[in-house]
Amino acid sequence: MGNKTLAIIKPDAVANGHTGKIIDHIINAGFKIKAMKMIHLTRSSAEGFYEIHKERQFFGELVEYMTSTPCIPMALEKENAVEEYRKLIGATDPAKAAEGTIRKLYAKNIQFNAVHGSDSDENAAKEISHFFSRDELLNNYSN
Numbered sequence: 094m095g096n097k098t099l100a101i102i103k104p105d106a107v108a109n110g111h112t113g114k115i116i117d118h119i120i121n122a123g124f125k126i127k128a129m130k131m132i133h134l135t136r137s138s139a140e141g142f143y144e145i146h147k148e149r150q151f152f153g154e155l156v157e158y159m160t161s162t163p164c165i166p167m168a169l170e171k172e173n174a175v176e177e178y179r180k181l182i183g184a185t186d187p188a189k190a191a192e193g194t195i196r197k198l199y200a201k202n203i204q205f206n207a208v209h210g211s212d213s214d215e216n217a218a219k220e221i222s223h224f225f226s227r228d229e230l231l232n233n234y235s236n
């Protein structure tokens with residue numbers, strides 16, 4: 094079981110002013126933020142990040158959404174981080190997300206769903222390196 098995951102506060106949540114509240118949920122749930130930046134994704138970066146979804150019918154819309162306005166990727170650390178963070182954010186579709194989860198509180202619908210979370214340790218490692226170089230990760234600092 095790994096201890097890192099890649100989170101993104103997605104464009105809708107940043108634009109709607111939910112950044113601070115979402116970071117509060119993350120910190121209060123015991124995650125350490127090991128890296129964080131605000132970026133406006135390019136098309137090629139978004140397409141690369143969501144490569145596993147490129148055959149899905151919503152791929153084009155997903156890339157449009159993720160490149161629409163800035164987002165905030167973060168590398169998070171906690172024991173069993175992938176599963177723990179997915180529990181904190183809730184189901185992909187906020188209508189199906191548990192009460193109190195980030196998506197239940199801040200997502201609009203299955204597409205504009207406020208946050209991303211990695212789905213496996215292997216993908217967490219890939220996704221963290223998509224956004225952060227080794228020296229951007231605070232490996233020797235406990236914040």
Ligand code: IDP
Pocket residue numbers: 146151154155184185203204205206208209210212
């Ligand atoms: P996840 O973010 O909960 O892991 P995935 O199935 O990996 O969900 O989908 C990636 C992202 O694609 C979702 O977070 C959401 O923004 C978008 N998405 C998923 N399903 C749909 C859909 O049916 N219509 C439009 N967008 C979708």
Ligand code: MG
Pocket residue numbers: 210211212
């Ligand atoms: Mg996913």
